[in-house]
Every structure is written in C-alpha cells, then in structure tokens.
Amino acid sequence: MVSKTQDEQNRLIRKQKSPSSLEARLNQLKRISVRLRYLSLMAFLFTALNLVSLIAAAFMYPLFRSMVLHGKYSLIMGSLSSLLAVAAWFAAVIFETSRKQGDALFEEISDLLQLRYYQRLADAEPPEERPFVDGKIILRSFARAADLPIIPGKFGPAVYVAANLMIVITLWLLQIPFL
Helix, strand or coil: CCCHHHHHHHHHHHHHHCHHHHHHHHHHHHHHHHHHHHHHHHHHHHHHHHHHHHHHHHHHHHHHCCCCCHHHHHHHHHHHHHHHHHHHHHHHHHHHHHHHHHHHHHHHHHHHHHHHHHHHHHHCCCCCCCCCHHHHHHHHHHHHHCCCCCCCCCCHHHHHHHHHHHHHHHHHHHHHHHC
16 A cells, blocks of 8 residues: 555656646746846946946036026936936846745746756657756756846846945935036
8 A cells, every 4th residue: 555645756756747837847947047137238328328427417417507407407417317327226136036936936947847857867768859958948048148247246236236236326426516
C-alpha cells in the first residue's frame, strides 16, 4: 500500500511533468522579459531626457536672464524635469517589481527543467535532439533583460531614481536666483 505522503509526491511529480505547467510558466517568463525590456528602455530614455533638459536649461538661463519670460521658462523646465523624473521613477519601480517576479519564476522553471532532466536520465530515455532548448533560451533571455542599460545589477533601479532626483534638485536650484 502506498503511503499518503508518497502518493502526494507522485501527484506533484506528475503535475510538474505535465507540459502545460512548464509551458505556462515559460510563457509567463517570456512576457515578463518583454515587459522588463520595455521598462528598462523607458527608464533610460526618461533619465536621458531629464539630463538633456538640465543641460538645455543651464545653457538657456543666461539667454533668458534679462527677459520677462524667464520666470515662466524656469517653471516650465522645472515642471518638465519633475515630470520626467516621476516617469523614470515609476518605470524603475515597476521594473524592479517585475524583475523580482521573474526571478521567482526563473528559479521555479530551472528546478522543473532540472527535475525533468534527471528523471530522463534515471528512466534511461533516449535523448531528444536537444532537450529543453526553448526553456533554456527563455531563461537566458530573461537573465539578459533583468538588467537596466548602463547600470546593470541589483542597484540599477536605485541609481536611476537617485540620478533623476539629483537632476531635478539641480535644476530647481539653478532656478532660485531667477524666480
């Protein structure tokens, strides 16, 4: 007679062996990878535009110093920079949330692929052409998408947020004498 825990383990193994379970997780990881690429590009572009607005403001301030419109120009540039910074912050936060979700899926899929591989070795099944190629490609694609441009690593989103904050503060400090 099979014990209850052994029966549960067998059911779990059958569930993990089912292609739909693995394929669904792979598709979900693929969607997360696409979202990460999109969000990383957005965070980079918003930060770059924010930097360009700071440089443009620094060069334009002397031109507007004697004009009546300088106060409006300063307000517009400060507001634009703040808006770009907030957009970059949102992109960085959503990127980090998605990356953490993808990391969890990555580990789960890796475990499933490893389990299947060792089960095939134990069953002495003849190898397929190249087993799990799609899964490996999706996992590698996610690993590449999980980094932000220019500043890869775990602290990339924090650096983007800090850079945007510094740009906004600098821009508003540049405007104080002219407001």
